[in-house]
Amino acid sequence: MNLxxxxxxxxxxxxxxxxxxxxxxxxxxxxxxNASTNEIVKEAGISKGLLFHYFNNKKDLYLFxxxxxxxxxxxxxxxxxxxxxKDIFNRYRQIAILKFDLFQKYPEVFxxxxxxxxxxxxxxxxxxxxxxxxxxxxxxxxxxxDIDLSKFKEGLDIEKTVNIIFWAMEGxxxxxxxxxxxxxxxxxxxxxxxxxxxxxCEILRTAFYK
Numbered sequence: 001m002n003l004x005x006x007x008x009x010x011x012x013x014x015x016x017x018x019x020x021x022x023x024x025x026x027x028x029x030x031x032x033x034n035a036s037t038n039e040i041v042k043e044a045g046i047s048k049g050l051l052f053h054y055f056n057n058k059k060d061l062y063l064f065x066x067x068x069x070x071x072x073x074x075x076x077x078x079x080x081x082x083x084x085x086k087d088i089f090n091r092y093r094q095i096a097i098l099k100f101d102l103f104q105k106y107p108e109v110f111x112x113x114x115x116x117x118x119x120x121x122x123x124x125x126x127x128x129x130x131x132x133x134x135x136x137x138x139x140x141x142x143x144x145x146d147i148d149l150s151k152f153k154e155g156l157d158i159e160k161t162v163n164i165i166f167w168a169m170e171g172x173x174x175x176x177x178x179x180x181x182x183x184x185x186x187x188x189x190x191x192x193x194x195x196x197x198x199x200x201c202e203i204l205r206t207a208f209y210k
Contacts, residue, residue: 005064008054019044019051021106023065028111032062032121059123066116066128069109070135076102077143086148088162089201092169095143096197100190103177110177151209161208172200 008016022043026035037058041048055061081094102109116128144166149158176193 005054008064011054015046017105019046019054020065020068021108023061024069024106024108024112027062027065028108028115031115032058032119032124035062037061062124063127065112066131069106069113070131073099073102073109073113074135081143083146086146087151088144088147088165089205091144091147092165092201093194093197096169096173096194097190099173100193110174114174153208153210156208165204165208168200168204169197172197 008019011019019040022040025043026040030036035058037048037051040061041051044051051061055064076098077095080098081091085091085094099110117132119125119128144162147162152158152161176196
């Protein structure tokens, strides 16, 4: 993968980020089919010929974004989460802070990732469906496969319970993300978000923990 896009990856980081952010924004807001490479190059401040010098076509660019940012998200999580913390809510808290740091650099990254799950364009659907399936299996096993199950109330279906927690936390994250796009992202904002998240976690703890 990296060899195929070595010309792009050898660019200086500032130029890379301009192109990445422009492409993320266009695909996140319009979907694959309606996204315009003309708009991407205009936003990035480069020529269309240069974009296709780095990526053969729109499909290559789209799939590169998927692999690149899924790799970054999972890499950051696997490298920086304290895996000795076995409480699912405390682990989610760590992941949320890491995601916030990534969001500050790439504001549309999670909108792009969210849009992938409803993308139906024939050109990319087969590839992303397969990748999404692999990621879902990998993510659950590696991120939450070792959580402390003794904390949960007796008689709960653990898999369903963890899914409910996951859906609640991801829903909260996407709602905050929409607000963050129009906000000043600083430490005070992060503290306010985490305080609100802690409140929801406490409700879920009361529902599912002993």
